[in-house]
Amino acid sequence: xxxxxxxxxxxxxxxxxxxxxxxxxxxxxxxxxxxxxxxxxxxxxxxxxxxxxxxxxxxxxxxxxxxxxxxxxxxxxxxxxxxxxxxxxxxxxxxxxxxxxxxxxxxxxxxxxxxxxxxxxxxxxxxxxxxxxxxxxxxxxxxxxxx
Numbered sequence: 025x026x027x028x029x030x031x032x033x034x035x036x037x038x039x040x041x042x043x044x045x046x047x048x049x050x051x052x053x054x055x056x057x058x059x060x061x062x063x064x065x066x067x068x069x070x071x072x073x074x075x076x077x078x079x080x081x082x083x084x085x086x087x088x089x090x091x092x093x094x095x096x097x098x099x100x101x102x103x104x105x106x107x108x109x110x111x112x113x114x115x116x117x118x119x120x121x122x123x124x125x126x127x128x129x130x131x132x133x134x135x136x137x138x139x140x141x142x143x144x145x146x147x148x149x150x151x152x153x154x155x156x157x158x159x160x161x162x163x164x165x166x167x168x169x170x171x
Contacts, residue, residue, distance in 0.1 A: 044144050047087070051137035054083040058114070058130040065123055077118045080129070084110050106132065 061076035088107040091100045110129045117125035 044140065044147060047090070048137065048140050048144055050083055050087055051133060051140055054080050054087070055130060055133045055137055057083060058126055058133060061117070062123060062126045062130065065117075065121065065126065070121075073121075074118055077114050077126075081111055081114050084114070084133075106136075 057076050057080035061073050061080065064070075064073035064076055084107050088104050091104055091107075093100045093104075096103070110132055113125040113129040113132075116122070117129070
């Protein structure tokens with residue numbers, strides 16, 4: 025029953041979130057999935073490790089699909105290349121059953137999460153003349169985050 029309430033709460037948070045918040049939620053989910061994959065790898069749980077890596081790959085793919093190249097220019101290209109690199113690390117970790125690529129992917133995702141949390145916090149600052157809106161990257165518009 026508690027799981028039902030948590031799921032409903034999470035779904036409500038996703039459906040009512042602004043684009044910046046959605047990106048933060050996706051990054052957190054990706055970091056969590058990679059961390060879960062690392063725990064399953066250490067425990068020798070092959071199927072669970074593979075499922076967690078697949079979930080992380082799907083989230084990173086969703087993040088890549090959400091990049092708006094018409095507004096992002098070089099930054100959006102670099103971000104998509106970074107997502108591609110993370111995807112390759114995850115595939116390597118799954119194929120080789122190795123922790124090092126998972127650790128690197130996790131660290132990259134945490135760095136991106138930290139940056140987006142700072143953007144989100146800056147955007148929430150009250151007051152006239154708040155330049156936080158200018159800080160918010162326009163190159164990002166997540167799509168289909170509930171699917």
